[in-house]
């Protein structure tokens with residue numbers, strides 16, 4: 019159900035309950051008032067008749083009946099019956115015998131002094147009357163035509179007022195909730211218009227203060243993040259295809275030159291060796307791109323294993339030295355570790371190997387002595403690893419960008435590289451809830467510090 023309908027129904031529900039309570043209260047109070055008032059008048063009539071008949075010696079039943087007939091109109095269809103103490107009827111204006119007074123009723127009146135009851139449309143009052151130690155019972159009955167008519171009229175008025183009020187409340191509630199929700203509908207339709215083609219569009223933030231403005235601001239912040247991610251993705255794809263196209267063009271060029279004329283076996287061998295080198299280069303790039311894609315897709319990560327960080331670093335060191343023998347990597351323990359178990363870490367071995375390999379390789383690659391020092395230590399609940407070199411360092415203005423994919427500092431553009439390694443390292447470390455920092459001075463060297471939380 020739409021919020022607008024819900025709000026309207028709730029509004030109508032609340033007002034209808036209050037109105038119904040008020041209407042019923044008015045009706046019940048009026049009905050009680052009418053009844054009380056009518057019985058009071060019946061009582062007055064009964065006592066007046068009894069006084070005339072019993073107290074006044076000059077008035078007998080026949081005369082009283084005559085008086086009563088002529089005074090008709092005091093109460094509609096009024097009947098008065100009077101009994102003496104033995105229960106004998108001494109006066110009765112009910113010629114048609116409509117009112118039935120049983121012996122049980124007389125006994126009840128004697129006991130209770132005053133009894134109210136209904137017979138057909140007649141309201142009846144029975145009461146005891148005493149004069150000169152003689153006890154009488156008077157029964158007076160009449161139909162409250164006017165009172166009941168007023169009550170009926172009141173009920174019709176109340177029902178009509180109730181229905182009209184509810185209809186008015188429904189329409190005003192519908193308009194009011196529509197107006198209250200209009201800014202939300204506006205935000206919804208504005209958000210609806212935003213697609214991949216106009217991610218730079220923003221939602222109107224209105225007065226900038228109310229809840230709707232907060233909602234619009236939140237949408238805009240989300241759009242900013244989506245746009246940034248989208249742009250990063252776009253430039254990543256552009257950079258990646260550029261990185262792959264370049265070596266492919268070189269390969270193609272070499273093959274075209276080789277095929278221009280017939281050559282000696284020696285020349286073909288040289289060309290093929292060069293091609294193999296380029297293909298190896300391509301393989302490295304595509305492997306790194308694949309790793310980067312895998313690190314970004316959490317579902318592709320292997321389950322976490324227990325790893326000893328020092329063993330893993332030594333393993334990576336061996337692999338690096340094996341593939342590039344002129345590199346030197348020294349692994350040392352920064353401080354004497356109290357507990358060897360503090361180097362135990364739960365993580366993805368394959369990914370951590372890639373990260374450490376990149377950091378060691380960079381340190382060796384960008385330093386004239388091709389050497390790297392790896393220090394392992396513990397700091398609180400973190401394993402801390404420093405990768406230091408005395409190499410070319412990183413210019414201050416490039417420092418903030420070196421973790422961006424494909425970014426390379428301008429002082430290393432003459433060396434081979436693709437700018438993928440560090441962004442991969444950054445993602446892998448963050449995937450393990452760790453952090454990476456760099457401290458570097460151009461021409462002096464760099465220190466990359468990786469912190470991995472244990473447990």
Ligand code: ADP
Pocket residue numbers: 376380381382384407409410411412420425426427428430434435436437438439440441464
């Ligand atoms: P690549 O080494 O393939 O260029 P990386 O992503 O590994 O790509 O590194 C990004 C950039 O960071 C490098 O191009 C280089 O400018 C800088 N860099 C990384 N490590 C070092 C280092 N140890 N010394 C100096 N510069 C470094």
